[in-house]
Amino acid sequence: MLTEADVRKALKETIKSDKVESWSVDYNFRKAGALDSLDHVTFLLRLNENHGMQVPDHDVDKLTSIQAVLAYAAARGL
Amino acid sequence: MVEEVRRGVGIVAVSAYVPEGRLDLLEAAERYGTNEEFIRSKTGYPRVARKTAGEETSDMAERAVREVLDGRPGLAQRLGLLIVVTQNPDGYGLPHVSAIVHGKLGLPDQVAAFDVSLGCSGWVYGLSVAKSFMEANGIEYGLLVTADPYSKVLDAEDRNTMLLFGDAAAATLLGRDDPRWSIGKFVFGTSGTQWQDLHVDEDRKLRMNGRGIFTFSAMRVPECLRQTLDANGLSIDEVDRLLLHQGSRYIVETIGERAKAPEKTVFSKNDIGNTVSSSIPLLLAQGVCDADRTVLAAGFGVGLSWAATVLRTTRPGMTGNLC
Numbered sequence: 001m002l003t004e005a006d007v008r009k010a011l012k013e014t015i016k017s018d019k020v021e022s023w024s025v026d027y028n029f030r031k032a033g034a035l036d037s038l039d040h041v042t043f044l045l046r047l048n049e050n051h052g053m054q055v056p057d058h059d060v061d062k063l064t065s066i067q068a069v070l071a072y073a074a075a076r077g078l
Numbered sequence: 079m080v081e082e083v084r085r086g087v088g089i090v091a092v093s094a095y096v097p098e099g100r101l102d103l104l105e106a107a108e109r110y111g112t113n114e115e116f117i118r119s120k121t122g123y124p125r126v127a128r129k130t131a132g133e134e135t136s137d138m139a140e141r142a143v144r145e146v147l148d149g150r151p152g153l154a155q156r157l158g159l160l161i162v163v164t165q166n167p168d169g170y171g172l173p174h175v176s177a178i179v180h181g182k183l184g185l186p187d188q189v190a191a192f193d194v195s196l197g198c199s200g201w202v203y204g205l206s207v208a209k210s211f212m213e214a215n216g217i218e219y220g221l222l223v224t225a226d227p228y229s230k231v232l233d234a235e236d237r238n239t240m241l242l243f244g245d246a247a248a249a250t251l252l253g254r255d256d257p258r259w260s261i262g263k264f265v266f267g268t269s270g271t272q273w274q275d276l277h278v279d280e281d282r283k284l285r286m287n288g289r290g291i292f293t294f295s296a297m298r299v300p301e302c303l304r305q306t307l308d309a310n311g312l313s314i315d316e317v318d319r320l321l322l323h324q325g326s327r328y329i330v331e332t333i334g335e336r337a338k339a340p341e342k343t344v345f346s347k348n349d350i351g352n353t354v355s356s357s358i359p360l361l362l363a364q365g366v367c368d369a370d371r372t373v374l375a376a377g378f379g380v381g382l383s384w385a386a387t388v389l390r391t392t393r394p395g396m397t398g399n400l401c
Contacts, residue, residue, distance in 0.1 A: 036116055036120065037288070038120050038288075038292065038328050041288070041289045041292050041293065042292075042296075042332070044289075045292075045293055045296055045297075048293075049297075057287070057289060057290075060289065
């Protein structure tokens with residue numbers, strides 16, 4: 001099961017910063033500019049490689065907070 | 079004759095032609111909904127080269143070839159092969175660009191001239207095609223030219239592509255007489271189900287799925303590099319330089335990290351841009367590898383396709399020049 005810690009770890013590895021720990025679960029990291037478009041793609045790639053979470057292109061824009069990622073994964077049994 | 083044929087074909091010299099025109103992407107950043115920080119740290123190209131409207135693909139190829147032949151009197155008469163790698167040919171694509179270049183340069187009749195239709199993997203594929211063709215047919219010298227001016231098909235409103243691509247051409251002189259670089263074994267691949275991730279549409283405009291290209295590059299290319307090292311009996315520790323297609327700074331650095339060789343990975347901080355199949359020979363022409371002995375080179379892109387090989391020299395020194 002994908003956990004909040006897993007998502008935070010993937011985010012930290014992507015932006016190479018511990019500031020992820022201070023983000024609330026509903027913090028929109030795309031809207032806030034904490035992840036740009038390429039960071040976002042890299043983050044989703046890490047979730048795919050490490051947790052088998054495949055995201056089709058039309059769902060990418062939905063996954064902009066830790067909460068949204070966890071809900072998306074849970075709905076797919078991950 | 080048998081001994082002559084057995085001597086392997088390698089890279090003698092590389093030259094490149096870069097048009098003088100530039101598009102300043104820092105000035106255009108706001109228009110494309112981005113900023114200087116993103117351009118410098120992610121795409122890596124503050125400016126990109128642009129050919130003039132009247133400049134044809136064959137003109138760019140001709141200039142690159144003239145540069146590599148300059149100072150080599152009589153060599154043109156010993157050529158047996160001219161390959162042009164392009165997917166943006168002159169006019170309507172018939173005849174092949176290599177025939178036009180052959181005519182413009184006044185090359186001798188014995189030269190076999192044909193085009194290869196590939197994008198960013200084209201220089202590495204072209205090396206294998208040229209080497210095999212020359213060795214099979216006992217050809218002394220050959221030219222591998224890359225000239226793929228994407229400005230012909232860019233959509234000025236599309237930030238995905240406008241922030242990346244620049245125009246340039248390169249000419250790689252191949253020969254069996256004391257080449258600067260020997261060419262090792264190759265690894266190739268194609269993922270044809272992903273062709274739509276980078277294609278020209280019905281309006282003759284380039285369309286790129288940036289996410290698809292990035293994911294493909296980050297996953298496929300490191301694997302291809304490992305396979306190429308294995309094929310050549312090398313470890314990454316024995317490689318001096320990773321010479322990757324310069325898709326963008328972020329892609330190059332990502333692949334370098336995933337290949338566990340970030341310090342050996344070159345990103346050319348230039349004001350030319352992603353020049354498709356010319357990006358790797360451009361690095362050689364710029365002298366990036368002049369101090370190296372073993373180089374792992376990989377191209378990847380349109381198709382989607384990929385190719386890699388190893389270049390080795392016992393005589394580090396100047397390989398090429400830029401005009």
